Amino acid sequence: NKKGFIFDLDGVIVDTAKYHFLAWQQLAKSLDINFTEEENEQLKGVSRVRSLEKILAWGNKTISQDLFDKLMGDKNEEYLSYIAEMDESEILPDVPRVLNLLEALDQPISLGSASKNARTILERVNLKSNFHAIVDGNDVSKAKPDPEVFLIAADQINIKPEDCIVFEDSVAGVTAANTAHMISIGIGSKDVLGHANYVFNDFTEISDDFIKSLINN
Ligand code: G6P
Ligand code: MG
Numbered sequence: 001n002k003k004g005f006i007f008d009l010d011g012v013i014v015d016t017a018k019y020h021f022l023a024w025q026q027l028a029k030s031l032d033i034n035f036t037e038e039e040n041e042q043l044k045g046v047s048r049v050r051s052l053e054k055i056l057a058w059g060n061k062t063i064s065q066d067l068f069d070k071l072m073g074d075k076n077e078e079y080l081s082y083i084a085e086m087d088e089s090e091i092l093p094d095v096p097r098v099l100n101l102l103e104a105l106d107q108p109i110s111l112g113s114a115s116k117n118a119r120t121i122l123e124r125v126n127l128k129s130n131f132h133a134i135v136d137g138n139d140v141s142k143a144k145p146d147p148e149v150f151l152i153a154a155d156q157i158n159i160k161p162e163d164c165i166v167f168e169d170s171v172a173g174v175t176a177a178n179t180a181h182m183i184s185i186g187i188g189s190k191d192v193l194g195h196a197n198y199v200f201n202d203f204t205e206i207s208d209d210f211i212k213s214l215i216n217n
Contacts, residue, residue, distance in 0.1 A: 003215050004159030005102055006150055006177075009113035009136075011044055011169030012187050014090050014125060016115075019082035024055060027075050033059030045170025047114050047143040048072060076117070083117060086124040094203035099130045101208055105215060108132050108157035112149045112166065114140075114173075133157050144172040147180035154182070165214055168196070183214065 010016045021040040028035035039058060043051045052072060056063065063071075102109055110133040111118060118136035122128040133156035135149055142148045154164045166177035169187045174196045177184035185200065186193030193199045200206050 004108050004154050004157050004164035006110045006112045006153045006166045008168045008173050009118050012167050023075050023078040045172040088126050091125050110153040110157045112153040145175035147176045150180045
């Protein structure tokens with residue numbers, strides 16, 4: 001029995017939200033916008049372009065396209081400076097256990113991330129070779145909640161969408177998985193991810209037996 005296991009990256013495998021926050025905060029400050037951690041929460045799973053649009057809207061600012069493009073580049077440079085310092089210690093608890101179990105059970109594993117930095121991050125934390133396919137922000141034209149990223153991820157491992165299981169921490173990502181007719185597993189709080197088929201606070205709550213039951217269903 002083969003199922004396709006698709007992992008989001010940010011907030012599922014590693015906690016990069018804190019680095020996005022630092023980089024967005026610096027950008028916001030340069031525009032005299034006050035950017036809060038609560039607002040940063042709302043940027044989870046949201047593409048880079050859309051994130052800046054939201055920050056500008058919250059701060060009631062309009063800027064030229066040229067400045068917009070420049071700020072996008074600056075933000076990513078700042079973000080990459082934090083990413084450069086990442087190592088395996090930043091992998092979230094029990095993610096390696098689940099990845100190793102799936103590998104032992106011969107299950108195809110795919111990444112489905114909105115980030116254009118996904119490959120760099122997987123390399124930093126030394127998990128790139130655990131994935132049979134990597135689909136990220138460079139490969140899609142429609143951002144989550146559109147299901148495109150997960151449909152391509154399923155296609156690349158040759159598994160039908162109905163036979164795929166998605167691990168996601170964002171509202172938009174769970175919606176994308178549901179729209180793709182995949183089984184959605186929310187990683188985070190039930191209050192936020194109530195629309196997922198299952199919700200766990202983190203991978204320490206996901207047992208080997210639960211993973212095996214997903215494969216045999
Ligand atoms: C993930 C993160 C978002 C981020 C997006 C794009 O979905 O949760 O906060 O904006 O990726 O990331 P990038 O690395 O391309 O800026
Ligand atoms: Mg995420």
